[in-house]
Amino acid sequence: MTAHAYELAVDVRGLRKRYGDVTAVDGVDLGIRRGEVFGLLGPNGAGKSTTVEIIQGNRSRDGGEVSVLGSDPVASTRAWRSRVGIVWQDESAPAELTVRETVRHFARYYPRPRDPEEVIRLVGLEAKADSRIKALSGGQRRRLDVALGVIGDPELLLLDEPTTGFDPAARRQFWDLIRLLAGEGTTILLTTHYLEEAEALADRLAIVSRGRVVAEGEPAALRGRHGTEATVEWTEPDGVTRTERTHTPTRTVAELTRRFDGEIPGLRVTRPTLEDVYLRLTGQEDAR
């Protein structure tokens, strides 16, 4: 058998949380395996952040079982916190200190930190290392947040919408960082609204809507399972655009080829993207 005392880095069963009359989390089950990148997707207010905050040990729960790195986060110890890195959604670091001072100082909290200079380089802040935090842009601050999340060399990294406010180049750089950490064996839980981000990074995804997990699996499988129908679109001779949803698009195209005797005007064959699947599952299809 394996040497690990637990197979799942994060094991959540039947999690419930209410705020007054509002049920934010309504029976969520999640199993995040050690060493995987897990994406938690869902619209605002779906219960993603509440779930992650409970996993962080920063929020109480009203029901269900939660085990993170083998312990209940409600009773978190210093040793447990040294193994979990957190990047919150809205963060604030001491504005009067420089990036280097802050990263070096946070490294002191951990038993086995990463090299602060290396971490500053990893997040691409080496040019800003001696700038005061208050002088950083929003995206740069976010990168500092990530630096402080990984400085302790965590086994489990919890990222709550880490790339909100990043420009596209910074986002790609961040993805490389996540892949690097994942390659080193760090277990990563990531919440995001960006589907392409989830698709690019996550080994597995869960889609959350109204406090429940509505779909879970590998990104390609999710797309396949929930969207086998393709859409064939073409333009009739009278100028009207027609569409047909079908499981056999090749046959439809062949029939059209015969009918038009050659080129089909305005032909398009599309498979549902993860976004289509996501919008359908979260009941936001009309938003398109």
Place this chain on the structure above:
Amino acid sequence: MTTATVRSRTAAPAERLPGAWGLGMRRGGLEIRQFFRQRDQVVFSFCFPVVFLFLFASIFRDGVPGTGVNASQLYVPAMMASGIMSTSFQSLGISIAVERDEKVLRRLGGTPMPPSAYFLGKIWLVLFTGVVETAILLLVGTTLYDVDLPTDASRWFDFAWIFVLGLTGCALLGIAISSVPRSAKSASSVVVLPFLVLQFISGVYISIDTIPDWMLNIGALFPLKWLCQGLRGVFLPDSAKVLEQAGSWEFGKVALVLAAWCVGGLVLCLLTFRWKDRRTG
């Protein structure tokens, strides 16, 4: 992307976490650095008690019959006590509430840093600022208002323990009260009102022989009254004892009450301290 190199830290038991005392020293250094980088805060927080000393001691100058001192001299130890409480209680009560509201504390709470290291860092900060504040007030008091520095070593020793115990007790009380305001916006009103009331009933603004006994008795529950009394004992001639409620400086009682506030304040902090604001339950 699942790799074979999944980490197992459980195999390495008893990893040494950094000690609270050492981290507290480092936090103290960091707090002092941050404090001095906010120049407006530095100037105003140091000037406040100095301006008040100047105002009170210049307005009230008459001799107090039968005591051998004048009103200006009475205000010097009183304002030193008030300065010690403002650099500790008031500044911590407000700044920690702001740090909590701005989520600086939540971030610290997510790290393995122990809360005691955070408290220690704050106490180093106020020890440092408190020494500077007291030195300035003492300089003003001795040059402008005829207060004499103690000549024998035992009085300096009394000064040292009164300062350290008073400052620490007030600092812990400040950390404790920082949990009361609901947001950074309300922090200064929540902290300043009790401080102001205490200054009136502890003999800072108004000489203790004019304050009704019942008010003094309430003031006696808190450290400021004892801090004032101890500092009068250090800086005023023994002839001024007649003004005291008990007719003596009561150094033993001063030590007892201030030490009790250090212990009680620490317990209060450990019981009530929150990394997060109250809205996040």
